[in-house]
Amino acid sequence: RGRSDNKTNTDRHSTHKDGKGNVLVSVRVRPDVGAGDGKQELEWDVNGKRSLISYKGKEGGDYIYDNVFDTQDNNARVYDGAAKRLVRRVMEGYHGTVFAYGMTGTGKTFSMQGTATNPGVIPLAITDIFSYIRETPHREFLLRVSYLEIYNERIHDLLAGPIATGLNNQPTQQEEIKLREDSKRGVYATPLKEEIVQSPTQLLRVIARGDNARRVAGTQFNARSSRSHAVVQIVVESRERVPGGAASMKENKRVAMAPGGVRVSTLSLIDLAGSEKAADNKERRTEGSHINKSLLTLGTVIARLSSDKEKEKDKPSKDQGKHLPYRDSKLTRLLQPALSGNSLVSILCTIQTGSSGSVAAAHSHTGETLNTLKFASRAKNNIISHAKKADESLGAGGDAGSRALLDRYRIEIQ
Numbered sequence: 151r152g153r154s155d156n157k158t159n160t161d162r163h164s165t166h167k168d169g170k171g172n173v174l175v176s177v178r179v180r181p182d183v184g185a186g187d188g189k190q191e192l193e194w195d196v197n198g199k200r201s202l203i204s205y206k207g208k209e210g211g212d213y214i215y216d217n218v219f220d221t222q223d224n225n226a227r228v229y230d231g232a233a234k235r236l237v238r239r240v241m242e243g244y245h246g247t248v249f250a251y252g253m254t255g256t257g258k259t260f261s262m263q264g265t266a267t268n269p270g271v272i273p274l275a276i277t278d279i280f281s282y283i284r285e286t287p288h289r290e291f292l293l294r295v296s297y298l299e300i301y302n303e304r305i306h307d308l309l310a311g312p313i314a315t316g317l318n319n320q321p322t323q324q325e326e327i328k329l330r331e332d333s334k335r336g337v338y339a340t341p342l343k344e345e346i347v348q349s350p351t352q353l354l355r356v357i358a359r360g361d362n363a364r365r366v367a368g369t370q371f372n373a374r375s376s377r378s379h380a381v382v383q384i385v386v387e388s389r390e391r392v393p394g395g396a397a398s399m400k401e402n403k404r405v406a407m408a409p410g411g412v413r414v415s416t417l418s419l420i421d422l423a424g425s426e427k428a429a430d431n432k433e434r435r436t437e438g439s440h441i442n443k444s445l446l447t448l449g450t451v452i453a454r455l456s457s458d459k460e461k462e463k464d465k466p467s468k469d470q471g472k473h474l475p476y477r478d479s480k481l482t483r484l485l486q487p488a489l490s491g492n493s494l495v496s497i498l499c500t501i502q503t504g505s506s507g508s509v510a511a512a513h514s515h516t517g518e519t520l521n522t523l524k525f526a527s528r529a530k531n532n533i534i535s536h537a538k539k540a541d542e543s544l545g546a547g548g549d550a551g552s553r554a555l556l557d558r559y560r561i562e563i564q
């Protein structure tokens with residue numbers, strides 16, 4: 151009864167079922183690729199009700215997560231356990247963020263993008279988004295997608311053509327992309343290309359274009375992709391479908407029917423830069439310091455949210471979290487809506503056991519694995535998130551512009 155085991159493993163995590171307890175933390179152990187040195191610092195137990203990793207080295211101990219994915223688990227299994235529920239919630243109007251955290255070579259990109267035969271979180275999410283749309287004929291949907299990269303604290307639009315990088319990685323062609331904030335849209339990057347997509351194929355093609363821009367830049371700057379954060383954002387707008395549907399549309403009676411409010415939510419799928427310590431040449435050190443700073447700030451935001459939770463016990467405060475250092479890095483600034491309590495969050499931490507001839511072994515492998523495990527457990531205990539469904543009468547979608555877009559580009563169910 152292997153199949154029902156799978157089901158149990160996924161269903162026992164109630165974390166993304168309702169509006170409470172919205173942070174899911176998973177650890178994925180990738181198979182060792184090289185000739186391991188036989189030194190296994192890790193033991194894990196994914197049987198029964200425990201998702202436990204025991205770390206045997208210095209500072210050893212047991213760490214419990216929502217999911218531990220074994221070396222045998224494929225991407226579909228990872229998606230089911232770590233992202234599926236969140237993606238459905240986004241379709242229902244919550245914000246949701248999945249991010250992959252771990253050192254280079256441990257499987258972040260493998261988990262997020264996957265391969266043709268073993269598609270990752272991004273393509274599986276896309277399939278689910280369109281299934282949801284088909285299963286929800288009483289609402290109509292509009293999808294917008296953007297794809298950006300944060301490299302050395304600069305934002306590059308991966309959909310605006312190849313990344314033009316000059317000396318010192320300064321953008322030479324693209325206008326500098328800035329982060330702005332307003333009460334309607336929250337934090338957003340501008341100018342940033344957003345593409346409206348109406349089919350899974352179109353959406354996959356847009357993302358493939360972005361991946362390609364990353365790859366091209368990568369050949370110029372030697373595995374740059376492992377030192378940048380890649381952020382796919384899919385904005386989902388929806389509203390109640392007017393009775394009569396397409397037929398009435400054709401007869402142009404729609405105007406008289408006063409369509410309802412538009413609900414807007416965002417799915418963010420983030421492949422973080424490698425969490426390993428910087429190596430010793432100058433360029434690597436510069437990159438490393440930016441990466442360290444953003445991942446550190448991410449950790450700090452998480453830890454501070456936790457200490458606020460402690461304080462909250464004696465002194466409840468409504469603007470809790472306002473003073474957190476989101477602005478210290480582009481990553482946390484962009485993720486602010488996801489980490490300030492109005493979003494579902496799933497953190498997929500990737501690790502590798504033993505040592506091998508891979509990139510992973512070039513770094514202080516043991517220490518990095520422990521760091522990842524600690525980051526993961528810190529996140530589990532500390533992110534406070536109380537997700538709210540987007541209000542149909544509020545948000546960017548409530549305006550006339552969005553209604554017009556939905557009228558033009560809503561996805562027709564075949």
Ligand code: ADP
Nearest residue numbers: 180181252253254255256257258259260261376
């Ligand atoms: P990262 O993005 O974290 O740097 P990658 O996803 O590029 O790491 O993975 C490094 C290499 O290991 C790739 O060749 C990838 O195909 C392989 N790999 C990673 N995770 C797995 C896994 N769970 N099963 C099989 N191969 C994997």
Ligand code: MG
Nearest residue numbers: 258259375376
């Ligand atoms: Mg990668």
